[in-house]
Amino acid sequence: MQPPPGPPDIAHRFRRTHPAWFKLVRRTAFLAVTLAAVVAFGLFALPEPGAAGPAWLYSSIALFLLLVLAWSGNVLADKDKPEILKLAVSLALIAVLAWLFYRYSGAQWGRLIEFFFNFPKLKGNWWILRDGLGVTLMLAVISAAGSILVGLAVAVLRAYQSRTLDLFLKVYVDVFRSAPMIVIMVVLFFALPYVGISLGSILTTVVALSLGYGAYASESFRAGIEAVHSGQTEAARSLGLSRWQTIRLIILPQAIPVVIPPLTGNMVAMLKDTAVASLVAAPELLKRARELYTSKTNPTPLVAAALIYLVVLIPLVRIVNLLEKRYNKGSR
Amino acid sequence: MNGTNATDKMIEVVDLHKHFKELHVLKGVSTSVARSEVVAIMGPSGGGKSTFLRCLNRLEEPSSGHIFIEGVDIMAPYIDINKVRTEIGMVFQSFNLFPHLTALENVKLAPVHVRRISAQEAAERGMALLEKVGLKDKAHAYPEKLSGGQQQRVAIARALAMQPQIMFFDEPTSALDPEMIGEVLDVMRNMAREGMTMLVVSHEMGFIREAADRVLFLADGQIVEEGTPDQIFGDSKQARTQDFLSKIL
Numbered sequence: 001m002q003p004p005p006g007p008p009d010i011a012h013r014f015r016r017t018h019p020a021w022f023k024l025v026r027r028t029a030f031l032a033v034t035l036a037a038v039v040a041f042g043l044f045a046l047p048e049p050g051a052a053g054p055a056w057l058y059s060s061i062a063l064f065l066l067l068v069l070a071w072s073g074n075v076l077a078d079k080d081k082p083e084i085l086k087l088a089v090s091l092a093l094i095a096v097l098a099w100l101f102y103r104y105s106g107a108q109w110g111r112l113i114e115f116f117f118n119f120p121k122l123k124g125n126w127w128i129l130r131d132g133l134g135v136t137l138m139l140a141v142i143s144a145a146g147s148i149l150v151g152l153a154v155a156v157l158r159a160y161q162s163r164t165l166d167l168f169l170k171v172y173v174d175v176f177r178s179a180p181m182i183v184i185m186v187v188l189f190f191a192l193p194y195v196g197i198s199l200g201s202i203l204t205t206v207v208a209l210s211l212g213y214g215a216y217a218s219e220s221f222r223a224g225i226e227a228v229h230s231g232q233t234e235a236a237r238s239l240g241l242s243r244w245q246t247i248r249l250i251i252l253p254q255a256i257p258v259v260i261p262p263l264t265g266n267m268v269a270m271l272k273d274t275a276v277a278s279l280v281a282a283p284e285l286l287k288r289a290r291e292l293y294t295s296k297t298n299p300t301p302l303v304a305a306a307l308i309y310l311v312v313l314i315p316l317v318r319i320v321n322l323l324e325k326r327y328n329k330g331s332r
Numbered sequence: 333m334n335g336t337n338a339t340d341k342m343i344e345v346v347d348l349h350k351h352f353k354e355l356h357v358l359k360g361v362s363t364s365v366a367r368s369e370v371v372a373i374m375g376p377s378g379g380g381k382s383t384f385l386r387c388l389n390r391l392e393e394p395s396s397g398h399i400f401i402e403g404v405d406i407m408a409p410y411i412d413i414n415k416v417r418t419e420i421g422m423v424f425q426s427f428n429l430f431p432h433l434t435a436l437e438n439v440k441l442a443p444v445h446v447r448r449i450s451a452q453e454a455a456e457r458g459m460a461l462l463e464k465v466g467l468k469d470k471a472h473a474y475p476e477k478l479s480g481g482q483q484q485r486v487a488i489a490r491a492l493a494m495q496p497q498i499m500f501f502d503e504p505t506s507a508l509d510p511e512m513i514g515e516v517l518d519v520m521r522n523m524a525r526e527g528m529t530m531l532v533v534s535h536e537m538g539f540i541r542e543a544a545d546r547v548l549f550l551a552d553g554q555i556v557e558e559g560t561p562d563q564i565f566g567d568s569k570q571a572r573t574q575d576f577l578s579k580i581l
Contacts, residue, residue, distance in 0.1 A: 232428060238417055239490070241442060249445060
């Protein structure tokens with residue numbers, strides 16, 4: 001039997017097409033040859049540092065960079081190449097850039113290490129930074145509790161929808177969201193004593209962070225409360241529940257799970273902002289590091305403090321991301 | 333139940349007005365509902381049916397007029413509206429079950445926190461009510477696991493748990509798939525038979541014809557016509573009513 005005359009080749013109509021040169025540059029042989037050329041250029045054609053005039057030096061480095069980027073870009077943009085190859089190319093690219101920088105920047109590596117990474121100088125003084133970290137974490141935990149309480153209270157009061165009350169609370173929220181933390185702390189610490197209120201550096205920090213981040217927290221809570229459907233309030237009120245019972249038993253249990261991820265994010269940001277407390281002499285991590293910097297006349301303690309902040313904060317930032325993912329997925 | 337005769341006025345509404353800013357939604361509605369009477373409210377959308385119902389327990393604050401529940405003016409300043417609402421159960425179009433609570437917890441919540449009865453007693457009564465609406469086996473399910481018809485029946489049980497004198501239904505079957513309407517209407521029919529005073533916003537003609545004592549036809553914020561279901565459906569005097577009924581039949 002003769003098959004019936006089929007339709008024209010439909011698969012052909014939808015097939016990807018490329019110009020001939022495009023096919024050529026994606027061939028393995030072409031890539032290998034050009035790679036060899038680029039490597040040879042880098043090894044033999046680049047002038048020694050200081051051996052040539054700056055014009056020649058810079059233009060040959062620029063040309064080399066251009067070739068390297070074009071070659072790796074060609075590989076990275078090809079979606080038919082395996083991911084493992086792309087990873088290798090990316091790492092090689094970073095290595096080449098580092099090598100270029102190391103060779104031509106003229107950096108004084110020895111002095112850089114002596115000044116900023118002179119960790120032997122910290123010997124016997126690590127406990128100072130550890131104490132500072134302890135104070136930082138304590139400030140952060142107390143202020144986190146404070147700001148959540150402030151934020152929850154403000155958001156709940158705003159949920160009562162009293163116009164006058166709302167006006168005052170809005171002013172509070174806007175002022176503290178607009179003012180930089182450093183300004184809030186400095187005003188609380190240096191100005192308040194003139195009106196007879198001396199809070200001391202620890203309490204100043206806690207109050208400033210609680211008020212400042214409380215304003216952010218209240219906005220998060222408010223968004224969560226407003227996300228609860230108005231039918232929930234109507235159903236609760238129609239059963240005879242009071243406004244406060246409705247908020248406590250119906251609205252907040254639904255709002256709080258929604259609010260946890262943004263709130264955790266706020267709290268992590270607040271942990272960073274505890275560093276501002278070093279300006280009002282709270283003995284936290286940065287303050288202790290700066291004291292060491294002065295006494296040792298060496299900035300390594302500051303680098304150490306920076307590393308400690310990273311070690312503490314990166315896991316927390318990861319946790320925030322996980323929380324966001326989980327609550328987004330499990331939204332019911 | 334408590335010695336009053338069956339014809340006394342459970343609800344009396346006098347010249348009720350409601351404005352939403354410029355919009356005049358209710359333009360002087362007056363009517364009354366007797367104890368154990370079942371009144372259906374019909375009318376075109378935007379005619380003020382839901383607003384009327386929601387004004388009667390002051391979920392919407394009426395702009396002017398008087399509402400008497402068992403002879404008490406609930407617009408008076410000394411009235412605690414929360415106490416009034418405990419006597420009026422309300423069922424919504426969109427069910428509005430509390431999603432963070434199980435069916436039984438939904439039913440228990442108000443008796444425990446408003447009536448202040450013990451959790452155990454509330455649970456026993458709640459189970460009895462869930463059994464009455466045919467959902468005893470779903471007592472510990474969360475609303476998201478229930479079908480629309482099941483959710484609405486839990487919502488009815490939740491309202492009944494407060495042992496109200498009056499029940500309001502605001503389009504209780506409009507959000508339901510057709511095959512679930514019957515199970516909800518059955519529950520409502522039983523309540524009517526047991527003598528509950530009911531106000532029902534609905535266009536379920538079969539249910540109204542069978543269970544309602546009276547139909548209010550509400551359009552443009554006014555009661556255009558009222559009468560028994562037979563009078564309204566079979567022998568309407570008003571062109572507005574006839575026109576509406578011809579469209580939904």
